[in-house]
Amino acid sequence: MTRRPHTLLAMDPAWLGTQFGGRELTRLRALATLGEPWAAHRLDAPAVRRRLAEVEVLLTSWGCPELTGEVLDAAPRLRAVLHAAGSVRPHVTPAVFDRGLLVTTAAGANAEPVAQYTLAAVLWAFKKVPFLAADARRFRTDWSYRDGRGELSGRDRTVVLVGFSRIGRRVARLLAPFARVLVVDPIADPAAIAAAGAEPAPLAEALPLADVLSLHAPALPSTRHLIGAAELAALPAHAVLINTARGSLVDTAALEHACAAGELHAILDVTEPEPLPDDSPLYDLPNVVLTPHVAGSLGSETRRMAAAALDELERYAAGLPPLDPVTRESLGVQA
Secondary structure, X not given: OOOOOEEEEEOOHHHHHHHOXXXXXXXXXXXXXXXXXXXXXXXXXXXXXXXXXXXXXXXXXXXXXXXXXXXXXXXXXXXXXXXXXXXXXXXXXXXXXXXXXXXXXXXXXXXXXXXXXXXXXXXXXXXXXXXXXXXXXXXXXXXXXXXXXXXXXXXXXXEEEEOOOHHHHHHHHHHOOOOEEEEEOOOOOHHHHHHOOOEEXXXXXXXXXXXXXXXXXXXXXXXXXXXXXXXXXXXXXXXXXXXXXXXXXXXXXXXXXXXXXXXXXXXXXXXXXXXXXXXXXXXXXXXXXXXXXXXXXXXXXXXXXXXXHHHHHHHHHOOOOOOOEOOHHHHOOXX
């Protein structure tokens, strides 16, 4: 019989209630030994510290406190930190890796809704649907407005994906039946890109070919403002920029200038800063669509991430290797 490791959930109470419904809690109780408290937002309360002394697994999500050396000192039996969300950067410190703890992420589960959002955005972008919808409110019965958005075609389109991440590779596979897909990612395996139905390409060569440019790179010092004035200027007239990754990948001032000029279109689920200030011109431009960071897991979608973390817990308890581990090295190139 598989053992049931002592487990504590560490996350914001709001996310606990959203991610762990009846089905998830039933499975959790079957997989783990839960004490009192069995969930916590703060890890410095006396009752939680007493509980940490016996905990072998932390199951974390959004709002988990930083796992400092002091917290880890209070948890001498801790062996694994299994994250039921995406990035572990907010709470996993170097001390976690120094102590050899297993860290996993549910970022793969979070990639699903982002890839779906991106697929929908790209397909609508081919015919400029969101922008023509904005035009319709102004021009009403004068349909000549549709001639101002470039070619409205879903045939022979080229989509450039910057980043062959968990999300980027899913998007590549989803788009392969509909468009030529070029992938810009200097560290990705060309064979893996080809297997997803796409082609590797350098950024400078890909940009002039992009009917749609979709960003899927992590926020790192090396990727900050990866798309600036020069890159935006290299795009063809009437191209569409889609950003579901991180706002810092794009120079906001350059984007405002390029979109205000009229020929660049943008669908932005993330921005820098986020949200944009009240006076940003991007709010009022008919060639810009802004959504409030909704591409990632929300509502019931977050339970897919809880299920992924519980899969990791089940494998850990059975002595099986993790499905999606995070190492010190891999964290250096992840969001």
